[in-house]
Amino acid sequence: MTEQEAVTETIKAEEPRIGAFICECGVNIGGAVDCQAVADYVATLPNVTTAVVNKYTCSDAGQAEIKNAIKELGLNRVLVASCTPKTHEPIFRACVEEAGLNPYLFEFVNIREHCSWIHMWEKEDATHKAKEMVRMGVARAAKLEPLQSSEVPVTNKALVIGAGVTGMQAALDIGDMGFQVYLVEQGPSIGGKMAQLDKTFPTNDCSICILGPKMVEVARNKNIEIMSYSEVEEVDGYVGNFKVKVKHKPRYLNIDDCSGCGLCTEKCPVEVPYTEFNEGIGTRKAIYVPFPQAVPLRALVDKSVCIDCGACSKACERGAIDMEQQETFSELDVGVIVVAAGYQVYDPEPQHEYGFGLYDNVITTMEFERLINASGPTMGKVVRPSDVQPPKSIGFVQCVGSRDKNSNIYCSSFCCMASLKNAQLIKEKYPDTEVYIMYMDMRTPFRMYEEFYNRARDSGIKFIRGKPAEVTETEDHNIIARVEDTLTGEIVNLELDLLVLSVGAVSTESTEKIRQILKVSRAADGFMMEAHPKLKPVDTTLDGIFIGGMTQGPKDIPYSISQGSACAARATRFLAQGKALTEGITVKVDEDICVSCGMCVPMCPFQALSMEEGKLNIISALCKGCGTCAVACPTGALQQSHFKNDQLLAQVKNVFAYGEV
Amino acid sequence: MAEFEPNILTFNCNWCSYAGADLAGVSRLQYPTNNRIVRVMCSSRIEPTFILEALKEGADGILVTGCHIGDCHYIEGNVHTDERMKEMMDALEHLGLGGRLRLEWVSAAEGKKFQETITEFVENIRALGPSPLRKGVDD
Numbered sequence: 001m002t003e004q005e006a007v008t009e010t011i012k013a014e015e016p017r018i019g020a021f022i023c024e025c026g027v028n029i030g031g032a033v034d035c036q037a038v039a040d041y042v043a044t045l046p047n048v049t050t051a052v053v054n055k056y057t058c059s060d061a062g063q064a065e066i067k068n069a070i071k072e073l074g075l076n077r078v079l080v081a082s083c084t085p086k087t088h089e090p091i092f093r094a095c096v097e098e099a100g101l102n103p104y105l106f107e108f109v110n111i112r113e114h115c116s117w118i119h120m121w122e123k124e125d126a127t128h129k130a131k132e133m134v135r136m137g138v139a140r141a142a143k144l145e146p147l148q149s150s151e152v153p154v155t156n157k158a159l160v161i162g163a164g165v166t167g168m169q170a171a172l173d174i175g176d177m178g179f180q181v182y183l184v185e186q187g188p189s190i191g192g193k194m195a196q197l198d199k200t201f202p203t204n205d206c207s208i209c210i211l212g213p214k215m216v217e218v219a220r221n222k223n224i225e226i227m228s229y230s231e232v233e234e235v236d237g238y239v240g241n242f243k244v245k246v247k248h249k250p251r252y253l254n255i256d257d258c259s260g261c262g263l264c265t266e267k268c269p270v271e272v273p274y275t276e277f278n279e280g281i282g283t284r285k286a287i288y289v290p291f292p293q294a295v296p297l298r299a300l301v302d303k304s305v306c307i308d309c310g311a312c313s314k315a316c317e318r319g320a321i322d323m324e325q326q327e328t329f330s331e332l333d334v335g336v337i338v339v340a341a342g343y344q345v346y347d348p349e350p351q352h353e354y355g356f357g358l359y360d361n362v363i364t365t366m367e368f369e370r371l372i373n374a375s376g377p378t379m380g381k382v383v384r385p386s387d388v389q390p391p392k393s394i395g396f397v398q399c400v401g402s403r404d405k406n407s408n409i410y411c412s413s414f415c416c417m418a419s420l421k422n423a424q425l426i427k428e429k430y431p432d433t434e435v436y437i438m439y440m441d442m443r444t445p446f447r448m449y450e451e452f453y454n455r456a457r458d459s460g461i462k463f464i465r466g467k468p469a470e471v472t473e474t475e476d477h478n479i480i481a482r483v484e485d486t487l488t489g490e491i492v493n494l495e496l497d498l499l500v501l502s503v504g505a506v507s508t509e510s511t512e513k514i515r516q517i518l519k520v521s522r523a524a525d526g527f528m529m530e531a532h533p534k535l536k537p538v539d540t541t542l543d544g545i546f547i548g549g550m551t552q553g554p555k556d557i558p559y560s561i562s563q564g565s566a567c568a569a570r571a572t573r574f575l576a577q578g579k580a581l582t583e584g585i586t587v588k589v590d591e592d593i594c595v596s597c598g599m600c601v602p603m604c605p606f607q608a609l610s611m612e613e614g615k616l617n618i619i620s621a622l623c624k625g626c627g628t629c630a631v632a633c634p635t636g637a638l639q640q641s642h643f644k645n646d647q648l649l650a651q652v653k654n655v656f657a658y659g660e661v
Numbered sequence: 662m663a664e665f666e667p668n669i670l671t672f673n674c675n676w677c678s679y680a681g682a683d684l685a686g687v688s689r690l691q692y693p694t695n696n697r698i699v700r701v702m703c704s705s706r707i708e709p710t711f712i713l714e715a716l717k718e719g720a721d722g723i724l725v726t727g728c729h730i731g732d733c734h735y736i737e738g739n740v741h742t743d744e745r746m747k748e749m750m751d752a753l754e755h756l757g758l759g760g761r762l763r764l765e766w767v768s769a770a771e772g773k774k775f776q777e778t779i780t781e782f783v784e785n786i787r788a789l790g791p792s793p794l795r796k797g798v799d800d
Contacts, residue, residue, distance in 0.1 A: 084683045085700075113686025114698055118776075125694040132697060519734050521680065524770035541676060541769075542734075585702065605736040626735035627706030631745070643706055648699060652711055655697045656668045656719045 008145050011076060011105070016047040016142040019075040020134065021066055023057035023082030025112055032116035034127045038081070041131045047142045049073050057082050058091055066092075067099040076101065077141040081109040081134045086541070087532060102146030104584060104642055109137035132655065139650035147584030147641050152621070154240035154335040156575045159184065161232055161514055164192020165211065165557060166549025167340035168218050169564030170571075174338075175223035177568070179575045182332055183218065184227045184246055186510055187276075189294035191215050192342055193550075196277060196366065198373040200557055201421040202452035208293055208375075215295040227330070228296055231510070235337070235517050238624070239544030240580040244332040250325040252287075252301035257320035260289050260297030264312035264321065272305050275377065278370045282377030287312045287321075292375060335580075336544045336571040339518065339528065340564060341511040343550035346401025346408070346503040354397055354481075354501055355471040360386040361479050362471070362499045364400075365418055372425055382426065384498045386477035391497030393434040394426060395481055397467060402504030402554075403440065410525045412504030412554040416443045419502045420456045427459045435461045436494060438468060438483055446558075464492070471499065505554040518545055527553040538566045543580065546571050585625035585642045589616050593637035600629035600638050667721040667786040668795070669696040669779070672711070674704045674739075677728035677768050684772030692776045693783045696724070703727070705738035709749050712762060716753075719795040722761050722786035724778065729766040739766070760789055 020042045024030030035053045043051040050073055054062040057080050069075055078096050082088065085108040093103035111130045119126035156179055160171045163185035171183045183190070194200075195215075197207035218224055227246060234245040270286035277291045286306045289299050301312075301323070313321040345366050349357040356362045361384045363371075374380035384391045396419040402412040416439070423435045437456075442463070444453045457463065468481040474495070481494045507526040515522060520540045521529040528547045531539040538546050548563035549555065555563070574580050587608075594616055601609045601616075608622035609629060616638075627640035636645060673679040679700050685692070701707060704727030715723050725746055733739040746764045753762055763785075765778050 084686075086680060086683060110683075110698075113683040117686040117689055118692055119694050120689065120691065122694060129694045129697070136697065136699070516731060519676075519732070519736075521677065521769040522732070529769055541680075603741065605738070624735060626703035626738050627701065628703060628735065628738045628741055631705060631708050631741070640702070640706060643701055645708065645710075648701065648706075648708075648711060649714055651699050652670065652714050653718055655670055655715070 004146075004148055007102075011102070011146055014076055016077050017049040017073065017075050018047050018077040018079055018138055018141050019066065019069045019073065020048055020051040020079045020081065020138065021057045021062070022051065022053045022111075022134070023062070023080065024053060024055050025082060026056065029082065029112050029116040032120050032123055032126045033111060033130045034123065037127055038130050038134060042134050042138065045135060045138050047077075048138060049075060058088055063095045066095055070096065070099040070101055077105050077107065077144060079107040079109065079134070079137050079141045081111045081130065081137065083112040084110050087535065104147040105144050107137050107141035107144060109133050136651040136654045139654040140647050143644070143647045143650050145641070149581045149584045150620075151579050152240050152582050154574050154578050154580050155242075155333045156180070156578065157182065157332075157334045158336045158338065158571055158575065159232075159242070159244055159332060159334040160338045160340060162192070162340040162342050162551070163190035163218070163226065163228070164340060164342045164549065164560075165194045165214070166342075166551070166560040166564040166567075167192070167338070168214060169561045170338045170340060170548060170568045171224050172214075172218060172221060173565050173568030174572055174575075175221045177572050177576070179223060179572065181224045182227060182246075182334065183224055184230050184232055186229070186231050187290070188229045188251065188298070188300050189290045189296070190218060190226060190228060191293070191295065194557060195291065195293065196279070196369060198369045198376075199421060199425060201417045202448040204421065204425070212293045215293065219295045226296065229300065232514060232517065233329070238582060240335045240574060242334050242337060242544065244334060244337075246330045246332060248328045248330065250327050251298065252303065252323050252325050253299060253316075253320045254322055255296065255298050257318045258298045259318060260294070260299060262289055262299070263315045263317065264299055265289065267311040267315035269309060269311060270305055270307055272302065278377045279364070279367045281367060281370055336574050337518065337546070338567040338571055339514060339520070339545065339547045339551050340549045340567070341514050341551050342508065343505040343511070343527075343554070344508045346506050348400055348501055348503060351406070353400060354468060354499060355473065355479065356501055359471070359473040359477070359479060360384070361473075361477055361497065362501065364501050364503045365415070365422065366503070368422055368500045372422070372429070382430070384477075390430065391433065393436075393494075393496045394498045394500060395436040395438060395479070395494060395496045396423060396500045396502055397481075398437065398439040398502045399467065400501040400503045401506065408504060408506065408525065410554065411443065413443070414554060414556040415502040415504055417449060417452065417556065419500070420444070420453055422500070423461045424456050424459055427461060436464055436496070437461060438464045438466060438481070440465070440467060505550055511551060518542065520545060520547065523553070525553060527551065538563055538570055544571070544574060583625055585640065586620045586623040587618060587625065587627065587629055587638055587640050589618060590637045590639070591615075593635045595635055595637070597634065599632045599634060603629040603632045665787060665791055667695050667783055667791075668719055669722045669724060669783060669786065670715045670720045671696045671698045671724045671726065671779070672704065672707050673698050673700055674727045674734075675700060675702045676734040677732060677766075678704075678726035678775065680769035681726070681767040681771045681775045684769065685775045686772075688772045690772055690776040692779045695783045696779050703733070703735050703738040704742040705735070705745075707742065707745075709745060712749055716758060716761070716792060716794050719792065720761075721789075721792045721795060722763070722782055724782055725762070725764045726767045726775070726778075729768055732768065757793065760785065761792060
């Protein structure tokens with residue numbers, strides 16, 4: 001018998017002495033549940049040594065009361081009835097452990113989220129329900145057994161998925177703390193959406209001028225390995241020990257030999273009427289460098305349009321072109337993962353919102369960003385698509401794909417400021433242009449944003465509080481926006497040369513793919529979900545996996561960068577400690593009952609089970625404790641620790657007591 | 662005789678539907694007081710015997726909830742849940758207990774769905790009447 005088994009047997013042999021602590025959580029629970037009545041009832045249940053009410057069980061005073069009771073009353077099980085284990089179980093487990101009790105001898109009952117908050121005006125029924133819930137908990141607590149978490153070593157390297165501004169910041173911070181980072185980017189260059197923007201609010205800095213040096217800094221950081229044009233395919237393992245398979249897509253040239261000189265592009269005869277970086281506007285060649293400031297500054301071949309003429313190979317002095325290149329794969333070992341996979345702007349085309357996709361002169365904000373950018377397809381000259389003439393009147397429509405029951409109900413948060421910025425840029429460049437912003441509410445929180453809005457108002461931009469009810473096109477391709485100014489009640493038909501749709505943010509297919517690979521929860525808005533909306537904004541419910549920037553939901557650049565740094569700090573805790581704790585909840589077999597039938601083996605999705613020489617072999621490090629296999633066991637030999645049959649049945653058998661309460 | 666109040670037992674998985682039930686609470690979405698939740702790590706941990714035991718103990722309805730297919734924290738635990746619960750539903754049908762077991766996928770973001778599912782299930786079971794195995798209630 002091992003030492004742990006001996007301890008388990010001792011605890012099992014002891015009569016359970018349960019201390020129950022009923023939390024009022026101020027009025028959060030106490031307002032709907034008569035906690036004293038619950039405690040009085042619980043005190044009458046078998047195995048309960050003490051049952052008390054706390055104002056706040058999680059406070060210092062509450063925790064001290066638990067520790068004292070463990071010592072003075074000789075408690076060997078502790079039950080807290082308060083809020084959700086998702087946030088507070090680690091706190092109470094640590095508390096009982098400090099008093100010398102194994103943390104798995106702690107039982108949690110959620111009478112806040114699952115009782116007082118959902119039965120706010122039914123005090124009698126809520127109290128009755130709380131009593132039954134605690135009775136189930138007491139029954140389970142009596143059956144709990146001590147378990148040991150195991151300490152695992154942590155590979156001191158990080159994976160950052162996505163090299164937009166959030167991912168770059170995370171990689172830089174982790175790298176600067178002295179740990180190696182793999183920065184995986186699906187596009188051919190790092191930089192993300194920010195590289196495409198013209199200016200950034202509220203300072204109107206040139207976006208690439210502030211981002212470019214950061215991109216170079218990432219490339220120069222000795223601890224960062226950029227894997228551009230690469231995608232994460234598979235992730236296995238757990239905190240500290242993730243195994244990651246990365247696919248490197250072929251650029252059809254050797255990245256180490258290419259210098260990004262552009263000679264190949266000059267000689268390429270294939271003109272493609274589409275540019276990724278310029279939001280489709282303008283042309284590029286079949287072999288091209290993504291944009292002048294790209295990092296790495298390397299070309300790639302668009303094989304779907306390449307005619308294999310060989311002109312690029314002849315032009316390349318360094319012999320970098322390799323048309324036979326195949327995709328390759330890397331296997332990475334990392335301890336932590338930061339996801340900054342980003343977003344895409346809302347696409348108004350499928351619904352033809354405001355005539356987008358029907359009328360040439362209706363464009364999106366991102367297209368406008370490229371049009372007004374000095375290195376964009378028009379060299380910064382704003383022209384309208386139909387006749388390439390400068391527009392004399394421009395309208396912006398806010399909340400396209402945001403705050404709309406027909407698309408997304410959430411606010412995308414950056415679009416008001418983006419349009420205020422773009423409207424001001426027009427006024428600076430072309431002071432005679434009429435500029436209108438059609439909006440529901442202008443939202444400008446944070447430092448210098450409201451001042452920026454005031455400046456826009458002073459610059460002669462006209463604000464119309466209302467969204468167009470109808471958008472039509474005239475014969476000369478002008479846009480007529482019929483809109484009610486809800487402040488005056490007046491309905492106007494604005495004739496505009498150009499209409500810009502201020503599109504919001506949505507998650508992308510590739511981000512969704514990463515989410516499914518990692519099993520991070522998805523929020524109702526389609527973005528990835530954080531572990532706690534306030535207390536753990538960049539953590540996920542999965543140890544060692546963090547999310548930041550637009551991956552977690554719409555936000556602007558300063559917020560994204562803050563989250564990038566936050567992810568780095570949260571992730572590096574594991575790397576700095578060099579070790580992590582894994583759950584003690586794994587599956588165990590009672591060899592005396594196991595009949596070696598092997599029914600359980602194919603149930604395990606993690607290959608933790610195998611039959612070896614007629615005996616079941618369990619690799620605990622691979623077991624994630626789901627319990628799927630235990631259900632398949634016909635004899636009950638296989639049991640999931642902490643969720644054993646007798647522990648769960650104790651709850652089931654104590655649910656309904658028929659008026660005994 | 663007091664009006665029949667259904668006894669509902671709910672199994673929730675740790676990662677999705679338990680968090681969904683938490684979200685219903687955080688959002689203060691009110692629903693009937695009839696259900697009690699047992700938390701498991703994965704819905705695939707739910708033994709058919711748990712369902713039978715619950716019915717023996719007087720449950721009028723049992724609701725099994727888990728992550729949506731493709732979202733399981735343990736890759737495909739919920740696929741096993743799906744198979745097992747459908748077989749269980751067939752078996753209960755033969756035992757004259759049809760309609761008393763329900764399976765629903767509830768994500769961590771679907772507090773509203775959890776509220777609506779419980780509310781609807783309570784009404785369905787109320788219409789179905791007390792379980793024939795339920796003892797003592799009407800005495």
